[in-house]
Amino acid sequence: MDLVDLIIEKRFLGQEFLTWLWWKSEERGGGVELPGQGDILVVFEKHMLLEYGEGEANEKLICRGLQTELQEARTGLTMGKKLEQARVRLAQNDHEWNVTLTATLMEFRSVRLPKTGDTEQGGNNPEELEGMVLERIFLFEELVRLVNDLFRLFLTIRVSDQWHDELLKIRAWVKRTSAT
Numbered sequence: 551m552d553l554v555d556l557i558i559e560k561r562f563l564g565q566e567f568l569t570w571l572w573w574k575s576e577e578r579g580g581g582v583e584l585p586g587q588g589d590i591l592v593v594f595e596k597h598m599l600l601e602y603g604e605g606e607a608n609e610k611l612i613c614r615g616l617q618t619e620l621q622e623a624r625t626g627l628t629m630g631k632k633l634e635q636a637r638v639r640l641a642q643n644d645h646e647w648n649v650t651l652t653a654t655l656m657e658f659r660s661v662r663l664p665k666t667g668d669t670e671q672g673g674n675n676p677e678e679l680e681g682m683v684l685e686r687i688f689l690f691e692e693l694v695r696l697v698n699d700l701f702r703l704f705l706t707i708r709v710s711d712q713w714h715d716e717l718l719k720i721r722a723w724v725k726r727t728s729a730t
Contacts, residue, residue, distance in 0.1 A: 557654060564653030565632040567704045572633065573720045584699050591641035592700070597650065599635035600626040610634075627724045635659075640696055647693045656701070663689045 551559075574582045575592035582592045600611040600623060611631055613623040627633070635652045637660075648662040666685055707716055 561654040562632070563705075563708075564656055565634060566708070567701055568633040568636050568651060568653050569627065570704050570707075570716070570720065571638075571700060572636065573723050576723070577719075582700065584703060587642070587699065590696065590700070591639070591646075593639040594636050595639055597635075597637040598623040598633060600631035601634045602626075602629070602631040624724065640693070642692075642696060645689065645692065647689075647696075649693060649697075651697070656697075658693070658697070661690065661693065663693070 571582070571592060572594050575594060578589075580591050580593050581589040584590050596614060598613045600613070602609045602611075609631075611622070611626050613626070623633070633653065635650060637648065637650045640647045640649070645664040647664060648660070650659040651657070652659065663686060666682075666689075707713055
């Protein structure tokens with residue numbers, strides 16, 4: 551099996567992760583508890599891409615709007631469409647990131663890092679510039695760590711006996727939210 555076939559075969563994990571994360575974020579009003587780290591704010595907003603089918607029969611549904619206006623995406627889930635891409639706001643402590651996550655390759659697109667005092671002031675001093683670059687690298691690494699921790703939490707639940715109960719809750723959420 552080559553790499554492309556493996557990616558296609560395992561893409562469901564990323565789709566399930568995004569759907570689980572969306573449900574988890576709404577379960578407690580945006581707060582997702584990460585063991586040992588406390589609550590992380592996770593908000594799905596503005597843009598989602600859902601897919602259905604394979605090859606030539608592949609359909610895509612793009613949903614845009616504010617969080618409350620993503621009713622079309624919720625309805626798409628009830629029709630068997632899979633969440634392939636979503637714009638997500640993540641916040642931990644004093645930092646807030648915006649990122650578009652894709653399910654198949656777990657890509658980070660259109661990343662907006664937290665604002666910092668140094669990035670707004672700018673400067674011509676080489677040491678200040680180096681500090682700004684290092685801070686931006688650190689903030690990007692924190693985003694990657696945060697998403698990895700959320701994915702690790704999902705995988706821990708996904709391979710455990712908890713998954714059956716979690717899946718029932720997700721299905722109930724999909725039915726409930728698409729009916730409203």
